Amino acid sequence: MAQTSSITTLFIDIGGVLLTNGWDRAARKLAASTFSLDPIEFEERHHLTFDTYEEGKLTMDEYLNRIVFYEDRSFTRDTFKEFMFSRTEPYDEMIEMVCRLKEKYGLKIAIVNNEGRELNQYRITTFGINKFVDFFISSCFVHFRKPDADIFRIALDIAFVQPKEVLYIEDRAMFVSVAEGLGINGLLHVDYASTKEKLASHGLIL
Template identity: 75%
Template sequence: MQHSAKITTLFLDIGGVLLSNGWDRAARKEAARIFDLDIVELEERHHLTFDTYEEGKLTLDDYLTRIVFYEHREFTRNDFKEFMYSRTTPYPEMIDLICQLKEHYKLKIAIVNNEGRELNEYRIRTFGIDKFVDFFISSCFVHFRKPDADIWKMALDIALVRPEEVLYIEDRAMFIHVAEGLGINGLLHENYTKTLEKLKEWGLGLPPQ
């Protein structure tokens, strides 16, 4: 199905689209094994406080004090942070695709994501996301988290675009549905091949080499 809307702007999630999720459930399970932590307690403490960290109201050290370093450990904070940072891997095909689309179609590119500041900045800078993105509407910067609709409203204001001009690429269906409720076009990302095909429906095919 070919869409008639003229897309001028892409809104992108990072985790699950451009990079791996990083500090996710699998990473916490691995951390519990490596650092000999109680995974049940780690998960409970994480879920009680991670939203606050992602909203930019805690530092990474504050977050770690609440979930790990509330008692003496045989390892250091830096040991644990290095492990957290090491969990991120890039999706080079997706990064290259977005760079090509931006160049060929002269698109604005905005990140709309949930992430704590230190992890966010590490991931953005380490994998060169800042080299091609125009705006970062990250939860830690704007103090809203998806699925709060205000984060997409702010993204529209900052990018100075109308909802119908935007295609939002995201791997979580609920977030797509919230954005669509604001008139933003949604593309549910499953993998590179499927997203490439869906982009053609919006007139954003991969430019010829």
């Protein structure tokens, strides 16, 4: 179909847009309860080291050594990992919408997200994100994480597009603002219905 929009490329976050956030505060709170961890110490250790994990500078095992397995536990590392992976659920309507937009308008699709490598790979493959996405500019791959503007610059280079050609779909206002500061069109995602309306305002109509 002929292009009817100036947008040629979508940059999309995963957590909060295509999938649930996965290993977020609520999941960690549940983990602390499930595995009888001190919730305050667990959360503090997480915040001290998680950025490094998301930037691809730690493996999941190294991250877990710092936040959980710095002392003997009554549960195994594999059991804890399985719990972490189990926290993800898909937003099927959003995934379907992105696939339809790609097919209808011939869009390039790029993921721009903050995620540790093992969680990222699990979430991408388990929920079929790799089946319709062209590029993955994930923090664990490029060693920059939002809100660092360089992750968006790298995404523009990899996708080989100008900022004005890109629409960035993200559920965090700060990250949208950073992208808009580079000339990228921003779309703050709240829910499926409002995002569908906002897409139409950019000429991407389903």
